[in-house]
Amino acid sequence: MSAVLEVTDLQIQFGGVKAVDGLSFVANAKEIIAVIGPNGAGKTSAFNCITGFYKPTGGSVKLNGAEITGKRPADIASGGVSRTFQNLRLFPDLTVLDNVRAGMHLYGGQNFLDAIFHTPRFKRSEALYTDEAHYWLDFVGYKGERGVPIRNLAYGQQKQVEIARALARKAELLLLDEPAAGLNHNEKQTLLELVRRIRDLGTAVVLIEHDMGLVMEVSERIVVMNFGKEIAEGTPAEVKANPSVIEAYLGKDDEEEVPSRGDA
Ligand SMILES: Nc1ncnc2c1ncn2[C@@H]1O[C@H](COP(=O)(O)OP(=O)(O)OP(=O)(O)O)[C@@H](O)[C@H]1O
Numbered sequence: 018m019s020a021v022l023e024v025t026d027l028q029i030q031f032g033g034v035k036a037v038d039g040l041s042f043v044a045n046a047k048e049i050i051a052v053i054g055p056n057g058a059g060k061t062s063a064f065n066c067i068t069g070f071y072k073p074t075g076g077s078v079k080l081n082g083a084e085i086t087g088k089r090p091a092d093i094a095s096g097g098v099s100r101t102f103q104n105l106r107l108f109p110d111l112t113v114l115d116n117v118r119a120g121m122h123l124y125g126g127q128n129f130l131d132a133i134f135h136t137p138r139f140k141r142s143e144a145l146y147t148d149e150a151h152y153w154l155d156f157v158g159y160k161g162e163r164g165v166p167i168r169n170l171a172y173g174q175q176k177q178v179e180i181a182r183a184l185a186r187k188a189e190l191l192l193l194d195e196p197a198a199g200l201n202h203n204e205k206q207t208l209l210e211l212v213r214r215i216r217d218l219g220t221a222v223v224l225i226e227h228d229m230g231l232v233m234e235v236s237e238r239i240v241v242m243n244f245g246k247e248i249a250e251g252t253p254a255e256v257k258a259n260p261s262v263i264e265a266y267l268g269k270d271d272e273e274e275v276p277s278r279g280d281a
Contacts, residue, residue: 021221028075036062038245054242099188109168117150120182193224
């Protein structure tokens with residue numbers, strides 16, 4: 018297996034808060050990793066450091082062996098890292114198709130003059146983008162209208178479109194931030210199968226997720242964070258049996274549960 022993502026001793030501090038305090042893990046091609054932990058554990062901050070939205074205060078992030086620590090988000094994205102967000106970040110007034118196409122201009126090869134003068138190269142690549150957008154919408158199982166504004170869609174469909182857009186960037190590494198949040202049981206099952214099919218493309222998938230049933234079923238390895246620190250890493254069975262993990266989850270009184278199968 019080859020390491021797509023290597024995170025080593027990652028740290029970010031906001032004032033006195035060490036949001037991420039020494040996180041290390043590797044994500045290989047064709048592997049599904051989950052990052053779990055109670056609210057405020059530092060999971061999204063870690064994603065933001067990996068994708069360049071935050072500049073880490075320590076540690077390193079490597080993509081296919083090359084240092085990307087602290088690079089700009091656009092450079093990291095064009096290097097092969099895609100993500101979805103906890104709160105959807107789509108263009109509400111653009112159509113479904115255009116939202117997915119918008120993800121592709123990062124690797125487009127068009128230049129400014131092509132776009133202004135609608136050169137043959139521009140037209141060819143626009144047609145290609147449209148075909149590819151349809152391909153990825155089919156891939157994620159999107160069944161709705163494609164020429165309507167995103168704001169008209171149900172939430173579950175919007176989440177499908179966001180994943181299609183992330184895939185359209187030809188990601189080697191896909192980071193999914195709470196992909197199951199707000200989905201119903203059937204939609205979660207569809208998501209689970211989709212994540213496996215994305216893995217089978219050769220992509221390294223790292224997901225943050227609170228739905229422990231889904232995490233335990235889909236992940237090959239799980240990294241557990243609490244108060245910024247990594248408290249465990251292992252297979253679902255290992256993590257479930259780890260006393261520190263059980264304590265982290267039991268030591269709080271919101272709706273999150275001790276990891277167990279079958280509560281998706
Ligand atoms: N931009 C920021 N400025 C200041 N503090 C921040 C910032 N982003 C995150 N934090 C703090 O860092 C800590 C970790 O937050 P983070 O959102 O990464 O946790 P999380 O594990 O993703 O939580 P959740 O599961 O609720 O999404 C929290 O104490 C949070 O308040």
